[in-house]
Amino acid sequence: MPTKTMTGATVADAYLQLLADRGVDYFFANAGTDFAPIIESFAKAQALDTPVPEPVTVPHENTAVHMAMGYYFMTGRPQAVMVHVNVGTANGLNGLLNAKRGQIPVFFTAGRTPTNEEASLPGHRSLDIHWTQEMFDQGGMVREAVKWDYELRNGEQVETVVDRGLTIAMSEPRGPVYLSLPREVLSHPMASYSYTSPTRQKPATAARPDADAVDEIASLLAKARNPLILTGSGGRTAAAWHALSDLAERYALPVIQHRFRILSLATHHPMNMGYGQDGWVSDADVILVVDTAAPYVPAQHRLRDDCKVIHIGPDPLHSYVPIRGIPADIALTCGTAEGLEAIGDALESHAVAARDQIEARRKALAERQRKLHAGWDARLEDARNQPVIHPAWLSHCISEAKNEDAVVIQEAKLLTSHMRFDHPQTLWNPGAASGLGHGLGAALGVKLAAPDRQVIGVHGDGAYMFGNPVSAHYVAAEQNLPHLSIILNNGRWQAVRGATVGQNRDGYAARSNRQPLTFLDAIDGYEKVVEAAGGYGEKVTDPTDLPRAIDRALKVVEIEKRQAVLNVICSTG
Template sequence: MPLKTITEGTVSDAYLALLADRGIDYFFGNAGTDFAPIIESFSKAQALGTSTPRPMLVPHENLAIHMALGYYAVTGRPQVVMVHVNVGTANALNGIINASRGNIPVIFSSGRTPYSETGDCEGRRTREVHWPQEMFDQGALAREMVKWDYELKDKSVLETVVDRAINIAMTEPRGPIYLTLPREPLAEKFDSFDYTSPSRHATPTAAWPDPNAIDRLASIISNADNPLIITQDSGSDVNAVAPLAALSDRFAIPVIQRKPRYLCLPSDHPMHLGFDPDPYLDYSDLVIVAQCDVPWIPSVKAPSEGSTVVHMGPDPIFRDYPIRGYEADMAITGAITPSFQMLDDALAGLEAGAKNSIETRRKRITGLRKIMHENWAAGLEKSKNSSPMSQSWISHCISEVKDDDTILITESAFSMPQMNLTRPGSFISGGAGGGLGYGLGMSLGAKLAAPDRMVICTQGDGAYMYGNPIPAHYVAAAEKLPTLTVIMNNEQWGAVKRNTRAMYPDGYAVKSNREDLTFFEGGMAFEKSMEVTGGYGERVEDPAELPKALERAATAVGDGQAAVLNLQTV
């Protein structure tokens, strides 16, 4: 087997070399005293010209995790994040929860307080904080939200640990892992260290669905009068968009993208029927749930009693969710792209026999789409002059200023109907676990992955504050990652307010018209945050001024400045 050798080094040297050899591009770090061996190894590698991932200082853990998630969302390659022992791990958990529920792989790591109080080990305890920071089980902080956790003991298992971490993170369903790295093994010296290159620990291929199950589903589709597809995450693999478009068009199956986290179907596709399945559930006799964890809210709306329900995806029952009681007449396990491809192939052989029902359905869906677009246009016309600005008008204006190459990352009450999105991979919404503050980090990670593409991030004002804006704008300036952040500033946590009103429609909070703990006071001038790093900031109150303001901000980004627009919204 081919070997590479490192001479006269430390385990930390070998660790970074292995990461580079295995295709890791970036090492997003938020450092503490546990990083000393890592920092020394980076400096040594730079002096000697040896390969490591590129180190990048990110001065908040939540930001670092979400940068890695954004980078993966664009490239499909997982990256390394390292934080400071238990406290850094705790700060990063918001992002790890999002990664876990979003099935996004990241090699999440932290130092560990040294365990040696005395002796001549170079990694031993040397500071007062090394005693109170130690935990009995640091891995327990993250264990429920990662696929695997491990503490490195010594160099004999280093190659296995690195390869296993990457393999487990990248095996479907994908997700984060957690590796703790005590100072003692990182600082351990060796005369010679050999490792295989390329790795002989291959990541398992994605599981393909049972062909018999796919054939059975194709038969059910061919006999259905009103099939419906509901998806959310299928577009996480950009290669899944084309086969979904093909099969839905072949058999005239409308597709609903319910609270999508990726673009699953182009907005101009003839089977794109919007973002809310509820109006269609009563008469759909077949509902196919394709990689969607919450296809409907059972207490609000559910498929009709006699309908057939089929779930598809790498984990169609979402086994990591403690309670999820959606009925399933079939549950087909398999990576979503080959599942769509195989289903389209199976449907091709049944198309001729179902021609009449397909064409009848196609005409009906064409009519529904016409009504849908008329309603969307009417809503925009009604709200375009509203002050404060409406979500519909803002979304429409962003759609007008962007191009097909733009990457749009949303963390706000965004109006998807007003967006023209056609390119797979051009839309990302990363808060799968409900952890706010992901937008700024994911937009920076996306820009790092695609420096020649415009990246626009939309956020509510609360999400912007959660996203660690000063650290984010620092990274944008330091690493030359100009993005456009559009803040929809309604001076409140709208989701909290709406849910309180929904739960207590006749309650005291509604009658007071001012729900405590949901309002932000003071009219925050978020645009001024850009003064810290020399970016472009502008406040916009008049809806008529928004198109020009977006053009000015886009020009600033094109000139290399990060930009923030602070929009006064409802």
């Protein structure tokens, strides 16, 4: 077995070199006193030109975790995050929840407060905080939000622990892992240390779809008169995007992407039937759910008695959800792309007898899509002429200004019906657990991974505050990551208001002009924050000036290579 050996090293030295050897490019960190051996090792590596991940100073854990998520989204390679003991772990939990629900692998680590009071041990307790930050079970805070957690016990197991964490994170369904790193262990000296390179530990391959189940699914779809595909995350990979596109087009299967987390089908694909479920779910006789935990809300949609519901994906029953009663007549465990491709191949023979029915459905769906688009066009025309910027007009203007391959991070209610996206992995909402504050960090991670791509983040005013903008703008300045952030500023928590009124349609809140706990209008000068980091900020209130404002901001990003923020004062739509 090929090995590499280092001499005169500490456990921290071995740990960082192993991360680099295993393909970890970046080390996103918010440091504390537990980082002393890590910082010493980074300084040593810089002086000796030793390969280690690139350290990135990130002043808030929410930014750090979502940067790692964004980098993975563009590269398919998990990155390392390190935070400060228990308090940093707590601050990073929001990002971990998003990563777990979004199946994004992150190698999330935290220092561990020293436990030894004896001065003879390197890394021993040396500050009063080392007593008050100690916990009985630090990992217990995140155990439900990660796939695996462990604490490094000694230097001899560094290779085993690193490989274990990375392979579990990258095995389907993918997700974050947690490793705590005691300061005494990291500080421990080793005369020599050898490790296998390249590693002999590989992630588990995705499950191959069961042939009998695939054949049954193909038979049901071929016989269906009103089949329907529902997905919110089916396009996690380019391969899955293309497989879904091919399956839907070949067999005239309409696709609805309601409250999607990642766009899974081109906006103008002939089988893209929009983003609302009314008139679709209740009429379907076969529903194919692609990698989505909540394809519809049972309280809002009643299925036909004869409707068959099929779920496919790495975890088709979404076992991480404690209670879930959505019907699953067939649950096919598989890689998403592999499952869609297998169903498409199996349909070839089953669809022969149904060819006329499929072509008749194709024509009917084309007419239905034409009427859908006509309605969207009328809504956009109305929005264009309103005195306050409407979200539909903002969505359209962003679409008109962006590059064809731009990556848009969505943390506000963009109206995809007024936008055009033709390529996979170009529209993403990283908040799979609805942990707000994800957009700013994710945009930075995407830009770090793809510096030549145009990156645009769209955030609600509340989400922008959750995103720790000073931290995010600092990282963008330090790492030279010019991108555009657009704040959809309606001065309120619109989702909270909607939920309240939806539950109490004739209640006091519905009749109130100012519902408690929903307004965010005490300040509106968010564009000033980026100026502290040398960026460009502008407030936009006039709908007619919006296209020019977006062009001005993109020119700053692309020509001047500075980050920019547009604070767009919008109606609630």
